[in-house]
Amino acid sequence: MTTPILDVHQLRTWYPVRRGLLGRGAAWLRAVDDVTFTVMRGETLAIVGESGCGKSTLGRTILRFVEPTEGNVWLDGHRITEMSRVELRRLRRHMQVVFQDPASSLSPRMRVRDIIAEPLVNFGLAGDRAAVDARVADLLCQVGLPRSAAERYPHEFSGGQRQRIAIARALAPEPDLIICDEAVSALDTSSKAQIVNLLSDLQQRLGLALLFISHDLAVVEHIADRVAVMYLGKIVEIGERAALFEQPAHPYTRALLSAVLDPSPARRHARIMLRGEVPSPIDPPSGCRFRTRCPYAFDRCAAEEPELRERPNGQSAACHLDALPALS
Amino acid sequence: MALIEVDALSTLFPSGEGDLRAVDGLSFAVQPGETVAIVGESGSGKSVTVMSIMRLLGAATRHEGAVRFEGRDLLALSEAEMRKVRGNRIGMIFQEPMTALNPVQTIGSQIAESLRLHRGLSRRDSRARALEMLSLVGIPAPERRIDEYPHQLSGGMRQRVMIAMALACDPALLIADEPTTALDVTVQAQILDLIREQARKLGAGVILITHDLGVVAELADRVIVVYAGRKVEEGTAAEILDRPRHPYTRGLLEATPRLRGGGGHRAGRMTEIPGNVPGLAEILAGCAFEPRCAHAQPCCRIERPPEVPVAQDHLVVCRRAEPVS
Structure with missing residues (x-):
């Protein structure tokens, strides 16, 4: 069996928070709370959920922008949790990131050439100036930008084009894995489709693995091989895209899918209106964390936390119900 | 009218x-x-x-x-x-309530302020009306929330407060x-x-x-x-x-x-x-969409397209649209 490119095991990222005027009674914000999954080479795993579910903290913990409280992460068989900063630096070229807002992740004072060349220089992958220029031109071509873009500054480009620059920079050190943190969420409709297609093309051509963090299920359906749904720091359902989209096994997945609005009046569907909003991750509900908003909650849900269990369709869901009630 | x-x-x-x-x-x-x-x-x-x-x-x-x-x-x-x-x-609801609401003023006094300004309500009456508005837009426990600041509320609750202000x-x-x-x-x-x-x-x-x-x-x-x-x-x-x-x-x-709503295996x-x-x-000079348009003709670049009625209550600003007969 092949080694997964990314192996995340029982990962916890808790932040200490102060309570009360004197900071007594310290509590924990459980942003990521016991998360386990793998990503194979060339695969796209989407992490979906609403704000506060911990999906971005999960990405940042894997990148070690934030230190995990517990658990482990292996990148291509190397345990990157507990690695020293120096060791991590060397390995980081294999794992790159594209953020939501290219305007704030690209330095406004650097030319596009230098932005894309930076990782080449940092990881010692650069040859002489001519070699760097050739590589930058090649990367620009791969992301669909003209060679002349190299001499310009980020502000001269539209949002979609800036995201292409960010992708070119991420590709520069030839990574095995790119973490896309809401990478298309801030884009307009027409550039969103372009960037999703670009990521799919690059992935197929270069054999990249993607960890695609997003709140947008309609986009995820176009790009993901597998999908993990997070709620209040935990994965509540994980499985193959088709199984999870066609027959969700967790009530939260079903509600998320039903909340996606469709422009065609003919394609309106029954909507499951969830009560209220996501509770605080500082004080999550007992038992199942979703029970306070779940239309199907019963006594056992408050008393006992459901484990992820495999379902007949192959996906795993953390719900006490074996099957969801039929939609009326 | x-x-x-x-x-x-x-x-x-x-x-x-x-x-x-x-x-x-x-x-x-x-x-x-x-x-x-x-x-x-x-x-x-x-x-x-x-x-x-x-x-x-x-x-x-x-x-x-x-x-x-x-x-x-x-x-x-x-x-x-x-x-x-x-x-x-005219009431306004913006995308980002955190930037539209005053962070150092309680939500109740923000709603009440506009009622005193525009409607000349007394302090007491404007507060009563603010409370009514908060409950109207579905803020739970409005009598407690009315004295809270925007940062104490979730994103959805802040948006409800802004709607309450817009409607007050x-x-x-x-x-x-x-x-x-x-x-x-x-x-x-x-x-x-x-x-x-x-x-x-x-x-x-x-x-x-x-x-x-x-x-x-x-x-x-x-x-x-x-x-x-x-x-x-x-x-x-x-x-x-x-x-x-x-x-x-x-x-x-x-x-x-x-969503494709089931069926098929590759999205x-x-x-x-x-x-x-x-x-x-x-x-x-011509149609603004012409450079991206698959149906553009040479004249689209030169001249602004006309407004063409294509059905009752349906108007298209495009040279290629066929008018309703």
């Missing part, structure tokens, strides 16, 4: 390279009780349009055309007169600029329901600014599609969403990610609109 009539509105920002025309001769009207969506991508001028209507752009901005509302041209009012319109006859003076017109864009999907439906229900109760007209055609399908009676500051198509929501005629509107609908590529939205400084 129309509640508000925007007549050949242009908004010009002065710059070193001459005036930048963010809105370019836009006309539309909203009837009482009607929800009109202005749909477009960033740079289309949709937000600038409502900022112009509300006169919220700086003194350097120049306007052409007219905005007739309750018998007056808003573009001709003094700032003092305009202040009596904003938050009173019973406005005739509600302007909602991307009201659910910053919200989670499961909260979005709640907020759209709230806007729809409250506007109906007041009989208010609504101008909805959005890039999201799914939101349009939920809320709008009529739709105006804008591109590069110009109207490209206008019609009932059913006409525009089911029978779009302009190549740009069609492209937008096809590029909108949507595959998304439909793209090639190219990019033109910059404000670009001079477009």
Whole structure:
């Protein structure tokens, strides 16, 4: 069996928070709370959920922008949790990131050439100036930008084009894995489709693995091989895209899918209106964390936390119900 | 009679390279009780349009055309007169409540302030009405929440507070600029329901600014599609969403990610609109969409396209559209 490119095991990222005027009674914000999954080479795993579910903290913990409280992460068989900063630096070229807002992740004072060349220089992958220029031109071509873009500054480009620059920079050190943190969420409709297609093309051509963090299920359906749904720091359902989209096994997945609005009046569907909003991750509900908003909650849900269990369709869901009630 | 009539509105920002025309001769009207969506991508001028209507752009901005509302041209009012319109006859809901609400003032006193200003209510009466508004928009435990600050509330709750503020003076017109864009999907439906229900109760007209055609399908009676500051198509929501005629509107609908609702195993590529939205400084003598249009003819580059009625209540600004016989 092949080694997964990314192996995340029982990962916890808790932040200490102060309570009360004197900071007594310290509590924990459980942003990521016991998360386990793998990503194979060339695969796209989407992490979906609403704000506060911990999906971005999960990405940042894997990148070690934030230190995990517990658990482990292996990148291509190397345990990157507990690695020293120096060791991590060397390995980081294999794992790159594209953020939501290219305007704030690209330095406004650097030319596009230098932005894309930076990782080449940092990881010692650069040859002489001519070699760097050739590589930058090649990367620009791969992301669909003209060679002349190299001499310009980020502000001269539209949002979609800036995201292409960010992708070119991420590709520069030839990574095995790119973490896309809401990478298309801030884009307009027409550039969103372009960037999703670009990521799919690059992935197929270069054999990249993607960890695609997003709140947008309609986009995820176009790009993901597998999908993990997070709620209040935990994965509540994980499985193959088709199984999870066609027959969700967790009530939260079903509600998320039903909340996606469709422009065609003919394609309106029954909507499951969830009560209220996501509770605080500082004080999550007992038992199942979703029970306070779940239309199907019963006594056992408050008393006992459901484990992820495999379902007949192959996906795993953390719900006490074996099957969801039929939609009326 | 129309509640508000925007007549050949242009908004010009002065710059070193001459005036930048963010809105370019836009006309539309909203009837009482009607929800009109202005749909477009960033740079289309949709937000600038409502900022112009509300006169919220700086003194350097120049306007052409007219905005007739309750018998007056808003573009001709003094700032003092305009202040009596904003938050009173016209309520506004913005995308990001955190920047629209005052962070150092309790939510109750923010709502009460506009009631004292516009309605001359006493301190006690305005607080009572603020409480009533908070409960109307579905804030749980409003008597406790009324003395809280914006940062103590969740995103969805803040958006409800802003709706309460916008509605407090019973406005005739509600302007909602991307009201659910910053919200989670499961909260979005709640907020759209709230806007729809409250506007109906007041009989208010609504101008909805959005890039999201799914939101349009939920809320709008009529739709105006804008591109590069110009109207490209206008019609009932059913006409525009089911029978779009302009190549740009069609492209937008096809590029909108949507669930396939089961069946098939590969989701595959998304439909793209090639190219990019033109910059404000670009001079477009002909159709603004021509550089990206698969159906463009040489004349599209030279001449502005005509407004062509293609059905009852459906107008397309395109040379290739066939008029209704």
